[in-house]
Amino acid sequence: MALIPLASRGEGGGELLELYCEASSDTAKDEQDRKRGIEPSVEALRPINLHGSGQRAMAAVQKLLNAKAKRRFELDTRKVRFSNKPASSLVEGRSAELGIALSILLSGSQNTIRAVIATGVLEVLPGILDFNARVEQVESLDEKLKLIADAKRKGLLPKEIDRVLVPRPNRAAEQTGTVQPLAERETVKALKGLGIEVIPVRTLRDAAKQVNVSLTDRLSVVRRTLAAAAMTAVVGITAWGWYSTRDVPVIFDAGPTEELGGKPFLVCADPGGRTAVYRPIPTRGLVPQVPLSSVLGWRIRLGSFKSTAAAIFEALNDRVGVGSYRLAVAFVGERSGLHILPTEGGALQVSKQPGVRWDWGQQVDKPAEAGVLVFLVRRFGGFDLEQIQEKFNARFDRNRNAAPINLEFASNFLAEQASGSLRFFFETVDGPAPCDLTAAARRPGR
Numbered sequence: 001m002a003l004i005p006l007a008s009r010g011e012g013g014g015e016l017l018e019l020y021c022e023a024s025s026d027t028a029k030d031e032q033d034r035k036r037g038i039e040p041s042v043e044a045l046r047p048i049n050l051h052g053s054g055q056r057a058m059a060a061v062q063k064l065l066n067a068k069a070k071r072r073f074e075l076d077t078r079k080v081r082f083s084n085k086p087a088s089s090l091v092e093g094r095s096a097e098l099g100i101a102l103s104i105l106l107s108g109s110q111n112t113i114r115a116v117i118a119t120g121v122l123e124v125l126p127g128i129l130d131f132n133a134r135v136e137q138v139e140s141l142d143e144k145l146k147l148i149a150d151a152k153r154k155g156l157l158p159k160e161i162d163r164v165l166v167p168r169p170n171r172a173a174e175q176t177g178t179v180q181p182l183a184e185r186e187t188v189k190a191l192k193g194l195g196i197e198v199i200p201v202r203t204l205r206d207a208a209k210q211v212n213v214s215l216t217d218r219l220s221v222v223r224r225t226l227a228a229a230a231m232t233a234v235v236g237i238t239a240w241g242w243y244s245t246r247d248v249p250v251i252f253d254a255g256p257t258e259e260l261g262g263k264p265f266l267v268c269a270d271p272g273g274r275t276a277v278y279r280p281i282p283t284r285g286l287v288p289q290v291p292l293s294s295v296l297g298w299r300i301r302l303g304s305f306k307s308t309a310a311a312i313f314e315a316l317n318d319r320v321g322v323g324s325y326r327l328a329v330a331f332v333g334e335r336s337g338l339h340i341l342p343t344e345g346g347a348l349q350v351s352k353q354p355g356v357r358w359d360w361g362q363q364v365d366k367p368a369e370a371g372v373l374v375f376l377v378r379r380f381g382g383f384d385l386e387q388i389q390e391k392f393n394a395r396f397d398r399n400r401n402a403a404p405i406n407l408e409f410a411s412n413f414l415a416e417q418a419s420g421s422l423r424f425f426f427e428t429v430d431g432p433a434p435c436d437l438t439a440a441a442r443r444p445g446r
Helices: 028-035 040-048 051-064 069-071 097-108 139-152 171-176 186-194 204-209 221-234 235-245 308-317 385-396 407-415 433-443
Strands: 002-007 012-025 078-082 116-118 121-126 133-137 163-167 199-203 250-252 267-268 274-280 289-292 295-302 323-335 337-341 351-352 357-363 372-378 420-429
Touching: 002 097, 002 357, 012 097, 028 186, 040 078, 040 097, 040 250, 051 097, 051 121, 051 133, 051 407, 069 097, 069 139, 097 116, 097 163, 097 204, 133 204, 133 420, 139 163, 163 204, 186 199, 199 204, 204 351, 221 274, 250 420, 267 433, 274 433, 295 372, 295 420, 323 357, 323 407, 337 372, 337 385, 385 407
Parallel strands: 002 116, 116 163, 163 199, 289 420
Antiparallel strands: 002 012, 012 078, 121 133, 250 295, 267 274, 267 295, 295 357, 323 337, 323 351, 323 372, 372 420
């Protein structure tokens, strides 16, 4: 169970939302929802406007757990529900995401902690050896902590709750005085006096540790001893197996100019059409907006693991002739579906060496829609792109012109077909590109 403090916007006060997670078999409707990209595990949160946060929380949990842990947690059977409907009916913002993720993890764990209070936004970022989610800041934190203290004084909290998990504040902001240090806040001191500790966490993995959720399979002392002996005997094979199953790290590299940073960009031609000019992608809020008919460019790097052992295996892999990664680029439009993009020489997949930097671009065509660009990498062998297309169509029911595709689930599906992946979410829009405006400004008479 997770309790999530909800602060009333501009009115003071608020309430505690109680969420719980239980095992429940799939229904026929669940199967149909899943084909349309709707996650049944959190669909029950739709009446309070938390299904989107639930989807992001479930995606973060899915990325955090390995295959064995997912089976142990019985993740496919979990359904998140709410016990009390907030007075305002609809919940604004994304601060419930950490609590939703923890309710899922607690329901599948075997530890003694069964309830937690948490608030935090989850941002999933790809890591080198696993996928973790960063816990981001929330609004009205002090008001939410006051709400928890009031509930404790009134005896409304479960007796076993002795901690509140919140996002870790920005240390630089604390040091410069922009933000009051967490330990110095009166709300935190008040909760400590009531026997409740406020614990800042940086990631979902950190939060799971704070509630004693084990993310890996447990081994008894005897099994650990036997495993250690076996590892010593077959260390070479084990190490190779470790290397061959690790995700291939793929990152956006620094762009052609300093102002672009490590992000995709627009590729423009100068007024004479002889050289390329690069422009940042305009945004609406936080969403990149790529004008139709413009050229979306990128610079990615297929990295190597930052360890001596992995470097040795990369070198051996190259020596025996299988050192090249296979790379494909896919675009998923929420309406138009999956498109495998041709790149060098019109090829749908190309070979690249570990550590290489790859610059390329793609003209953006109609329709205007939200989409995601997914770079897919395989360590051994190529992609069966026809099979991936067929599986995608079956998974997202594209033959029936169904509801808009859930881009997060679609990109997760594609990532499962590869050894490594990288994603870029954006919208294609009608309107002039920065390239057009630059060229017009340079014409005579302007």
